[in-house]
Amino acid sequence: MPSDCLSYKETNYFSPLITDYLDQKEELKQFYNRFPSLENFGKQIEEKKSAFSLHNREVLVKALQEQYSNLEISSTVSSNIDSLLQENTFTVTTGHQLNLFTGPLYFLYKIVSAINLSAALKKEYPLYNFVPVYWMATEDHDFEEINFFNLNGKKFQWNSAEAGAGNDAVGNLSTQGLEEVFALFSAEIGGGKNAEFLKDLFKRSYLEHENLTDATRFLANELFKDYGLVIVDGHDKNLKAGFIPYLEKELTQQVSFNNARPVAQKLDELGYGVQVTPREINLFYLDICVRERLIEQEERFYVNETDITWSKEEILKELHENPEKFSPNVMTRPLYQEVILPNLCYIGGGGELAYWFELKEVFKVVNVPFPVLLLRNSVLIETAKQNEKRKKLDISISEIFMKQHELINRKVRKISNIDIDFSSQKEHLVQQFSKMYEIAAQTDKTFLNAVKAQEVKQLKGLENLEKRLLKAQKRKLKDEVSRITGLQNELFPNKSLQERHTNFSEMYLEFGEQLIPALIEQLNPLDIQFKIITLGE
Template structure:
């Protein structure tokens, strides 16, 4: 395995390229070089709930698999306020979700180790699993290849009660286990069988059977195939909600200030991103997950729930498990719960985090370091061979993927002109013996012509097979590989230790946008 720098993954204006360049004026810290300043700010704050939070974290890790002894020791120090954290997060997609989810995890581990060396104090990598989200359609599918087609098939789980309405952490996972095994079978059948397939299949079936939630399935994937030197945090947990009560209350009390500030956070030059700036930035759970909005003197939901501020604060105190964060309040809650040095995000997150800095300031905090996740393209030796046969480099291909060779019907018809002339001549000769002979002759020769056309098209398809293979592996459906493919095809092609090997090589590299040659 070899890792090389590969900036061709993103355009020059991508948030992944601009976060530490063109966007620095909207950040409190200009990158990892200002890590010590961030640590000093955190040292001036208090986190009285850390001891209890670490107890919950330890309890959760037993669900996913034990952590290493050094990490457990760091958790003990975190409980005493003597360690920092580095955070990333993602929705809990089936089979690990798109590849960029595991890339986020690899980045937060690497950046935590780097920060630890720079500060001389323990830093814990934390993956915040977005189990409070309710977008079932975002997590319930994988993409599989189809024979001689550039279009991948979206293979999705069936709907279940409250899907798309309740948090995914509340959905019934048990009833989907058979479907997940069948999905895995289809996913592997769409791949070429390798020496790794039987082991991978057996391990994933076991993991499906052992899991009792989307979070456990997702976390189990990361534990099994990445390692046990990071923390998996499931925020949709009653005891964590209890620790969040003070921050929930602050968000409610500061609603008007947040609203007025947030309306003016977008500046010319920032990426365009849709954010609901009128919401109260908290969800209320009553069977379904409903966004709270303040209208006049009350907080309401679309289903008719209505609370005065006093009533809402009382409800938060009595039933914190009925509340969760939205995309805006989650970063604030992370900063409240954890001494967060930095957040590792992708292009979408970077885009909306740029508008959040003034909200951190409302709480007398600064926004943590905003760090881009690993961007990667996994390329096999077979892929490289096919690119060479097409006389293009990987970089050229990513910038301009090769289209199919088009079948030229008009040129084929021109080639058939002599045959058409012969058909006419034979038909006329047959006609001398009766019209039915003419009809039979013309039918037989026309059928032969269509068979020749079909055979020419099959030859054309075979010419395109190499290009189709490159497309589905490197730029599936003209989208980045990391956004479409899951971990499973890669594990099947390159072995169940693949991401542990990538983790080791990436840790030693200096690159954050990588070409991974396996």
């Protein structure tokens, strides 16, 4: 199982904010607590231990036991849930939307990162227990972001009449209509051991569960139960009851807005931009087919796009009676996670870490420990045949990440039997014109301008000749160009990172049950580099 790696900066697919964070640039240190290293987790453990109560642990375990009541779980998962009652147990958390059939591949990479970091921490700190957690984003309401997955260059989309009828949290959506997706999916993947596993997994997940929350919990559990993954649904009345004091402050003191906005402005001034702009109130109100943001105007609270309204006293009464109806948005969900979980580290993608960087002051004001922030593992998986083809085409790992036109130009120049680089001719031309400038300087300005215009014209002519020669060579070497573009298109579907486009089922068809164990074996979450893995024979 050969593997290679590349720095995130070299891939050219990650923002300056993320690459500077990984380089631990001094100007970014004000936006996070501790950088992810094994030694820093010792301090994080001590800080979280003193801030997380036994009562919170009891509420969490009771909620998890209820959420898992209709699910067959492994002894490892059961043991991990029970261990959360102990003051020496902590979590490592990642979160993700309820994408249909996991969505893009990075769903797997997030969870594998959490599993492997938990194992690494246990090895480093054997007196403590570490539980990998997948936080399901059940309260999101953007159905268009989650209702499809890509397989073999085709889009498999779920058209839910229920989703189109309202603005409900996606976790509540009925799984009706997924029979059609299942039929198309089954026809696409055909037969064989791996295909039958995937069909059975899809059927048991989506056709045998009534809503998207239960379906996604079953799916994630089936894939990762042997590794002790604990799945949390934050849309839970008992869990939200523990968050009421923070929800009150958000409603009445606008804590997120007042403390995250100045930080976001600092990030913007440093040239990183703002990932999420905080609202005055960073909460939604949840009801049947409603998830709309809360607004305060003239000392009254309103649910956007509805007739629902309260006075301050009335909304606080509603909060205490029905906390489950108050839904954190992207700015308050991180705080909710850290309040109800004995969490040490949040693992996310670049976009997620970007909005976490806005929140450190919010955590400080409400006296909740800010977690370690870790960029999830990123992976390019190639088959043995693709690896062999890449080597035959003499394409290095760094070259395969280049923009396609740049890669083709480089390889055509390299394999051509003529020199397509006119740099020496251009340099010679510039030297010749420098002598003419000396002569022109002794006359008048008009002649100097004429010399300059002629130089520009001739350099432009050389550039055009170089482009025409390169184009001619591409035609002559069209077979090689076709093989290069074909390989890169396979590894970078839709000209994007494989992990952001391809569904895990495409990889499972190819590699079967070795896929997840191979990821567990190969990915080290604290080795912060982009990984390239070759699987198969």
